Structures are given as C-alpha cells and as structure tokens.
Amino acid sequence: MRLTYLFHSGFAVETAQCILVFDYWKDPSGVMPSLLESPKPIYVLSSHFHEDHFNREIFRWKAEKENITYLLSKDVLKRRRARKDEADFWLGKGATMRDSLVKVTATGSNDSGVSWIVETGGKRIFHAGDLNNWYARFLTDGEERKTAYSTEFGIDIDPEREEKRYLGELKDIRKITGRFDVAMFPVDGRIGNGYTRGARQFIGQFKVELLAPMHFTASGFESAWRMKEFTDACGTRFWSIDKEGATIELPE
Numbered sequence: 001m002r003l004t005y006l007f008h009s010g011f012a013v014e015t016a017q018c019i020l021v022f023d024y025w026k027d028p029s030g031v032m033p034s035l036l037e038s039p040k041p042i043y044v045l046s047s048h049f050h051e052d053h054f055n056r057e058i059f060r061w062k063a064e065k066e067n068i069t070y071l072l073s074k075d076v077l078k079r080r081r082a083r084k085d086e087a088d089f090w091l092g093k094g095a096t097m098r099d100s101l102v103k104v105t106a107t108g109s110n111d112s113g114v115s116w117i118v119e120t121g122g123k124r125i126f127h128a129g130d131l132n133n134w135y136a137r138f139l140t141d142g143e144e145r146k147t148a149y150s151t152e153f154g155i156d157i158d159p160e161r162e163e164k165r166y167l168g169e170l171k172d173i174r175k176i177t178g179r180f181d182v183a184m185f186p187v188d189g190r191i192g193n194g195y196t197r198g199a200r201q202f203i204g205q206f207k208v209e210l211l212a213p214m215h216f217t218a219s220g221f222e223s224a225w226r227m228k229e230f231t232d233a234c235g236t237r238f239w240s241i242d243k244e245g246a247t248i249e250l251p252e
Helices: 032-036 056-063 074-078 159-174 197-205 221-233
Strands: 002-007 010-014 019-022 042-046 068-073 089-091 096-098 102-107 115-120 123-127 148-150 155-157 179-186 207-214 247-249
Touching (some): 010 032, 019 115, 042 102, 042 115, 056 068, 068 074, 074 089, 089 096, 102 159, 197 207, 197 221, 207 221
Parallel strands (some): 042 068, 123 179, 179 207
Antiparallel strands (some): 002 010, 002 247, 010 019
8 A cells, every 4th residue: 555645634555455545635746647647546535625624626537547446525515615416426525435446435524525444455544634623733732722812813822622622523423433543634733732632632542553743834844743753652653744746655
C-alpha cells in the first residue's frame, strides 16, 4: 500500500485493488494524471465543503476515468457546491457505503462535514477531515476563562465545551474501532500553543500504526514534525512529510 501526500489535507492511497483520493484541493507536484491512467478503480472522498478540502476539479476526472466513484459529505450538497447527480454517494455521520472492494463509513466532525473510515484489502484507514481540537490554545495558555474570542469566526467560544465536543466524536468513533493502520490527522501550527493537542488526544484513544500529519500548509512541513516525539512515545510510526508528492510504502 502506497500513501502519497498531495497538498494540505489531500492524500492518495493506492492498494493492490484500488486507489483512494481524500480531500483533493491542489496537486502542485502533478500526482493525479498518472493515477488517473491506472486501470484500478478510483474512489474520491471529500469530507466537507471548505475550499481547502473540496475542489470541483475532481468532477473533470470523469472524462478521463470510467471506473471512478465519488463519495461526498452531505454538507457539500447542502452548501450547493455540487449537484446531487455529480456524486455517487452522499454521506452523513453514521452512513456507510460498501462494495466488493471497499467499505466506507462516514464518522463525525466537530467542524463541518464528516471524517472517514475506509476498510480495504484488510487495512483500516482514517481521514479526519476537519476533526480536531481547534481551540487547544485557549486550554494550554495558563489562563482560566469560560469563553474566548475566535478571530476565525468572529464569535466567542467556550474552549472546554469545544474540546468535549471533539472528545465526544472520538468516543463515537471508538464504538466502531479502536485501531487504524493509517490515520491522516491535522497538525496545524496556526492553532498556536498546544497545536498538537488534538492529534495527541487521538493517538491516546486509538492504536495507530502510521500517523500522517495534514492541514499544516500555512505553518510549514517542519511544524508538523513536532508530533514525532509524541508518536515515538506511544509506538506509533510518524511520517515526516517534507514535500508535495512525497510517498511512503506500507506493508500489505
């Protein structure tokens, strides 16, 4: 099984049977043309409507690829980013899709849309979408506060309540499984102090063979490498991604 980093939160996973493309936004290293030429079926998954996780360019691939299947979060449709007939499956939290090659389960998010569990070829893969402890900085800065101002959304938020929402989603995922062969998860330095907290909480809840960081584009590749000291401590392999188009091989 080969995992390729596309950009931001976008990845391609190639197995002996199929190719999975998660949260495509951009492809600066030109990975997709060769994947589209593969005879293997391709499954395209978009976790939510945000422009850094969903790009309508994915629908152009239909002209080049017959055996391509689109699985999109329902919020993409709700936000009118795509027409109903453009995706093969519209999934919300708790929904599943299964065929002869893959089983896809849409799990929850404390942001928009869903996260994904994909089972294929005896492997279990997780892509977090925007599931993360986004307000960790307000819990790790040493100040006691009930609310904090979010500059991203221009509103006051309750960091403790937001963390409970996040941990609640992890609890729901644990009802499905407690382990993943690969997990793609945000490690975003823009969060500020405590930006690894969400990923640390995730690997504290699940047995993860390989953790692939994502959503670090603005803060840089090296910012994501901070997670390695935590993954090493719990016996999880960490992928120190250093460029777009980087690949890593996993044993079948």
